[in-house]
Amino acid sequence: MSSNEQIAHIANNFLRTIIDEDLKSGKHNSIVTRFPPEPNGYLHIGHAKSICINFGLARDFGGRCHLRFDDTNPAKEEQEYIDSIKESVRWLGFDWGEHLYYASDNFEQLYQWAVFLIEQGKAYVEDLNAEQIRAYRGTLTEPGKDSPYRSRSVDESLDLFSRMRAGEFPDGTRVLRAKIDMASPNINLRDPVLYRILHTPHPHVGDAWKIYPMYDFAHGQTDAIEGITHSICTLEFESHKPLYEWFLDNLPVPARPRQYEFARLNLTYTVMSKRKLQELVQLQIVSGWDDPRLPTLEGLKRRGYTPASVKNFCEQIGVGRSDSWIDVTNLEECVRADLNITAPRAMAVLRPIKLIIDNYPVGQVEEMLAANHPQNPEMGSRSINFSREIWIDADDFMEIPSKGFHRLSPGGEVKLRSSYIVKCTSITKDKNGDIVELHGEYDPASREGIHTSDGRKVKGVIHWVSAAHAVTAEVRLFDRLFSDPNPDRGGADYKQFLNPSSIETLSNCKLEASLSCADSETRYQFERTGYFRIDPKDSTSDKMVFNRIVTLRDTWNQK
RNA sequence: AGGGGUAUCGCCAAACGGUAAGGCAACGGCCUCUGACGCCGUCAUCUCUUGGUUCGAAUCCAGGUACCCCUGCCA
Numbered sequence: 001m002s003s004n005e006q007i008a009h010i011a012n013n014f015l016r017t018i019i020d021e022d023l024k025s026g027k028h029n030s031i032v033t034r035f036p037p038e039p040n041g042y043l044h045i046g047h048a049k050s051i052c053i054n055f056g057l058a059r060d061f062g063g064r065c066h067l068r069f070d071d072t073n074p075a076k077e078e079q080e081y082i083d084s085i086k087e088s089v090r091w092l093g094f095d096w097g098e099h100l101y102y103a104s105d106n107f108e109q110l111y112q113w114a115v116f117l118i119e120q121g122k123a124y125v126e127d128l129n130a131e132q133i134r135a136y137r138g139t140l141t142e143p144g145k146d147s148p149y150r151s152r153s154v155d156e157s158l159d160l161f162s163r164m165r166a167g168e169f170p171d172g173t174r175v176l177r178a179k180i181d182m183a184s185p186n187i188n189l190r191d192p193v194l195y196r197i198l199h200t201p202h203p204h205v206g207d208a209w210k211i212y213p214m215y216d217f218a219h220g221q222t223d224a225i226e227g228i229t230h231s232i233c234t235l236e237f238e239s240h241k242p243l244y245e246w247f248l249d250n251l252p253v254p255a256r257p258r259q260y261e262f263a264r265l266n267l268t269y270t271v272m273s274k275r276k277l278q279e280l281v282q283l284q285i286v287s288g289w290d291d292p293r294l295p296t297l298e299g300l301k302r303r304g305y306t307p308a309s310v311k312n313f314c315e316q317i318g319v320g321r322s323d324s325w326i327d328v329t330n331l332e333e334c335v336r337a338d339l340n341i342t343a344p345r346a347m348a349v350l351r352p353i354k355l356i357i358d359n360y361p362v363g364q365v366e367e368m369l370a371a372n373h374p375q376n377p378e379m380g381s382r383s384i385n386f387s388r389e390i391w392i393d394a395d396d397f398m399e400i401p402s403k404g405f406h407r408l409s410p411g412g413e414v415k416l417r418s419s420y421i422v423k424c425t426s427i428t429k430d431k432n433g434d435i436v437e438l439h440g441e442y443d444p445a446s447r448e449g450i451h452t453s454d455g456r457k458v459k460g461v462i463h464w465v466s467a468a469h470a471v472t473a474e475v476r477l478f479d480r481l482f483s484d485p486n487p488d489r490g491g492a493d494y495k496q497f498l499n500p501s502s503i504e505t506l507s508n509c510k511l512e513a514s515l516s517c518a519d520s521e522t523r524y525q526f527e528r529t530g531y532f533r534i535d536p537k538d539s540t541s542d543k544m545v546f547n548r549i550v551t552l553r554d555t556w557n558q559k
Numbered sequence: 560a561g562g563g564g565u566a567u568c569g570c571c572a573a574a575c576g577g578u579a580a581g582g583c584a585a586c587g588g589c590c591u592c593u594g595a596c597g598c599c600g601u602c603a604u605c606u607c608u609u610g611g612u613u614c615g616a617a618u619c620c621a622g623g624u625a626c627c628c629c630u631g632c633c634a
Contacts, residue, residue: 011581012573038634073633130632139630141560175632185562187630196632215634239563239629263565263627274634316582318572322565323627330570330583340596375596406594415592450592461592528593556594 013319015053015260019061019230031063031229035089036103036219038070039081039203041274043088045295045310045331046265052314053262054232055094066226067096071104072218074202082203084289088297092307099226103218104205106225110213111165113221113251114176114194118157122250123194124150125160126177133175136182137190143183144190150179164197167210171197176211180246188243192216220244224253231257234264235321265317266325269480269499270295271488285498286481290537292547293481293502303478304523304533304549309338328480332550339523339531339549344372344379347417347463348526348546349510350475352391354437354467355408357422360388365468368447370418382514386419389467391510393529396462397438399427404556406459408438413452414460417527421446421458463527470510473544476535477504509546516544523549 022028033054037047058065067089071077089096117123127149128136138144161176163169176195184190194217201207223231231244238261248256264272271277272295280286280294289296292303300310313334317326347370366386373379392408401409408414413423420442428436445453452458484497518524520534530551539545 017575036634040634070634076633126632133632134630137630139560140562142630143561144630172632187562190630193632198632212632214632219634235564236628237634241563261564268570316571318582320565320572322572324571327570327584333583336595345593374591374593404594417592419592448592458592460594463593525593525595528595552593552595554594 011315011318014321015057015230015232015262015319016060018260019057022229023061028229031058031061032066032227033058033063033230033232034066034068034101034223034226034228036068036070036233037085038073038076039078039085040073040076041081041278042084042289043297044272044277045267045297045300045313046272047088048092048297048310049265049314049317049319050232050234051089051092051094052311053319055089056315057230057232063229064099065094065096066099066101066228068101068103068222068226069204070215070219070222071102071202071204072213072215073198074200074212075198077203079203084298088301091297091301092311101222101226102204103213103222104202106218106222107205107209107213109225110218110221111211114213114217115158115161116251117178117194118154118161118176120250121154121179123157123176123178124152125157125164126175126191126193127173130172133193137187138182140187146182147177147191150177150182150191161195164195164211165209167199169197171199173197178217178246180243186239186242188216188240189246192243216240216243217247220247220257220259221251221253223257224248224255227255228257231259233259233261235261235323236264237261261321262319263321263324266323267295267331268325268327268485269482269487270328271482271494273488276488276494280481285495292476292535293478302536302547304531304547305335306338306342306523309335312338325486327485335531335550336553339525341376343523343525343531345370345374345527346515346524347384347465347512348473348475348515348529348532349391349393349463349465349470350477350506350526350529351394352465352508352510353394353397353435354389355392355422355424355464356389356437356439357442358425358439359441362388364388365466368418384418384512384514385466385469386416387466387468390416390464391467391470392416392438392462392464396460397424397435399435407462408460413443413456413458414462415446415450415458416464417461419447419464420444421450421452463529465510465512467510469513471513471516471544473509473511473515473546475506475509475532475546475548477506477548478502479504511544511546518544525552528552 035051035054055065136145175193177191180189182190195211198212290298290302313331367383368386371381396407398409408424415421422440422442424440426439450458479502481502482497483499487494487497520536523533531549532546535545535547
């Protein structure tokens, strides 16, 4: 394990405290957690937090973590999502081993328990329609009213429920409800719906069922069946906890899991809800679920984020119960930290301007030795061709340099990284006054170090690529998808905050020759500009496409 | 308005009655053939607020205030 894969440092948090105590007191000998996604969409960075919490806790406390699909609503779920979710969890580096489960594996047991509840007089078949149920439910401040069907006989409910299962009734005509308390201040306890009729095939169990359990009736019991000790979910389920416990109290379940809640992740400059992500995809505002600008795990993966960086991010932000907004820069810092250690360096000119070195012999080529990593000699070195005509980045030249600019300008000198010091002697412009090319002279004695032959020290070091040896590629520069820290914020349509320059495609970038055999696994630091990786989808041998994962920090441009 | 939560540095987050950890950011400085990286240093007399208990409170009590979640046959 290389140092960057080690988790930064393990901070204490309330979940660890609870588990510590449960283990110490002997309440549990070992812990079992689970990551329970509904397969109705792709995973995003918020899910990564949950995955890291659940798998991380199991790892750190010597327990195990299950991957369980919470697949109780076939109307929204698809096999495609199941596959993608598994892949994303694996990508993060977690392994559920033998413990892959589906809530739907328990449908028969759940059905039997529903029958048990009816027999106990604790559930009944409801004939009211959805609208009527809503009306009877009352409001936040007013109690609800009992349904007229609440007092129907056990036998009648039993009969109706089995016929619901048999598919005798159309969708929406009846539901099974728990008989709890229509006056409860907690609305979730006002006779919640347990089963609804849905003549829809299910991605995992096919068309075996015409009725499907609701989340509340499935989750806790499934936890119990799997022997989950700590059922960790997000805060919005807190008001469901009394219901979760009501089922465990009233059913002959084999274990007694406990639910704990934590605050979900919010990230600035993006949206996280499945609905909005889906809309961005459907409206083709982004290219797909794996668009590199999206906070989806597939998007981050395609962009070039490393699993280690995402895991470190999750570790770094901690776990709490207060609503929090994490600044995206935290995520960006995590990839930089990882890639700074692992990424080999290379030179690439994104916005090329030609620099002709007039005093360098025509046709001569020299091999310059460049370290692949300045702090890690073990990563070796490579040779780079130098010749009379080179490309430099437009950003590294200013005709009228601003104060403090220490790159190239007329009459000025700059060190070409791993090569010579050059001086700009003239500018060639076209009739519009635009720069066509630059001319300069090199100092033959300046190959080593940053001192000129007469002993002066040059301030700037810039990257370059030999024109004769360069490989042309497309580079995609990504920026935040939204220009507002919280595009989700009240009222307004989040789409109005879309950042018009969230992607900039540069099609004439000049890369050093060694990059021509770049593979899609290697992330490079293009020196002085950022971290890049081949786009695994669009890059071809004819036309290489690189994605910018993240920029380097730039304290100069910041000012 | 009913129920359930949460309030500690710009953003996260520890601290469990004993006198405010840590990370990120920021700011100084050093180093540097990446204005990157690295290194050194600075960064809450104070914990939403008002009272109270106590030798002692971010931690306990009482009253305010702000924000979040709950009225799907979604999860």
